[in-house]
Amino acid sequence: MADKTTIIVQSGDMDKLYSALIVSNGSLAMGMEVSLYFTFWGLLRLKKGGLEKGPLSKMHFLGLGKKMMLGRMKKNNVASLERLMADFKELGGKIIACEMTMDIMGLKRSDLIEDIIDDYGAVGTYIQEARQSAITLFI
């Protein structure tokens, strides 16, 4: 089994994207390869300007809960999603966008943050990545 982490990012929720990127960056820091497969609501976070737009998965309260959470995170010096994503790319992390989700949601490549996306694919692309991975997660 190769030293690789593959994660399906299906949720577009802010807190879950944090989970995905923190696990990813930890994996990269410890010498593993990482592929993130963005699908469904997760793919919306790859829209231009969409990275930080996700709601909280619980206690969102029309944005008030998210605002409070972001305040507490800032107080504890937690890095922004933009920063985590920049670190992810700098350490060689790979991003795959689900083409079927793009069709369903009517998204063109030009709607997405193209410069961070390494590949566009379907389930076969994910399986090829996941079958060689020691860690696979669905978030």
Add this chain to the structure above:
Amino acid sequence: MAEIYVDVRGETCPVPLVEMRKAVRRAQPGDVIAITGNNAASKKEIPMAADALSLAVTSIEEQDGTWTIKIQK
């Protein structure tokens, strides 16, 4: 052989690990990377990461909650 300093005081998970990794990537073989921080979990995990990367930890010092870990590339 150079000594590279990485200051992650005030930073929390996963930034200390990531900054350590960035510095290791930039370093030349033989260089020493000295990481200073105060996140308690990172003090435990940076040596774990060094081990995963097959790098030797040459020293770990701590004073008043601030630690410095040295890693040789």
